[in-house]
Amino acid sequence: MFEKLFMLVKNNAGTAVMNNPEIQEKDRDAVMNDASSSIIEVLKGQLDNGRLKDLIKYFQYPGIYENPLIDSAVNRFTNKLNNFYNLTADKASEIAHNLIPPVMQEMIKQSKLEDKNNDFSLSAMLSKLSGNMDIAPLLQQLRMA
Numbered sequence: 763m764f765e766k767l768f769m770l771v772k773n774n775a776g777t778a779v780m781n782n783p784e785i786q787e788k789d790r791d792a793v794m795n796d797a798s799s800s801i802i803e804v805l806k807g808q809l810d811n812g813r814l815k816d817l818i819k820y821f822q823y824p825g826i827y828e829n830p831l832i833d834s835a836v837n838r839f840t841n842k843l844n845n846f847y848n849l850t851a852d853k854a855s856e857i858a859h860n861l862i863p864p865v866m867q868e869m870i871k872q873s874k875l876e877d878k879n880n881d882f883s884l885s886a887m888l889s890k891l892s893g894n895m896d897i898a899p900l901l902q903q904l905r906m907a
Contacts (some may be wrong), residue, residue: 763881778860800839
């Protein structure tokens with residue numbers, strides 16, 4: 763899942779990262795890795811803080827663009843860009859807003875695919891984020907609630 767998320771970021775990084783003169787060429791892979799890790803940290807934080815239901819809602823209702831999860835990932839990535847790559851707060855925020863929301867929306871789309879090997883299926887993703895715990899029974903309970 764983590765490698766596929768990096769590829770999602772890379773596929774969406776054109777203008778925001780790859781063709782951005784503000785980001786040095788030597789830093790581009792690291793910036794994309796930081797974007798991926800920002801998303802993972804926010805999703806994992808939801809699990810760690812007992813907000814599984816909110817996480818499930820995010821994936822069930824993809825039309826919610828003003829979502830706190832997206833905002834959290836954007837803010838986390840903005841801080842990394844600002845602190846580690848010497849970008850101004852405004853430039854870092856612009857890059858984060860151009861990259862994180864499309865990647866997270868693509869994750870939602872891919873989570874709904876019926877492919878058995880889908881790393882972005884909700885159960886597979888939650889299992890990876892929770893340390894490979896079998897989360898299917900809990901998901902079933904939450905769907906019934």
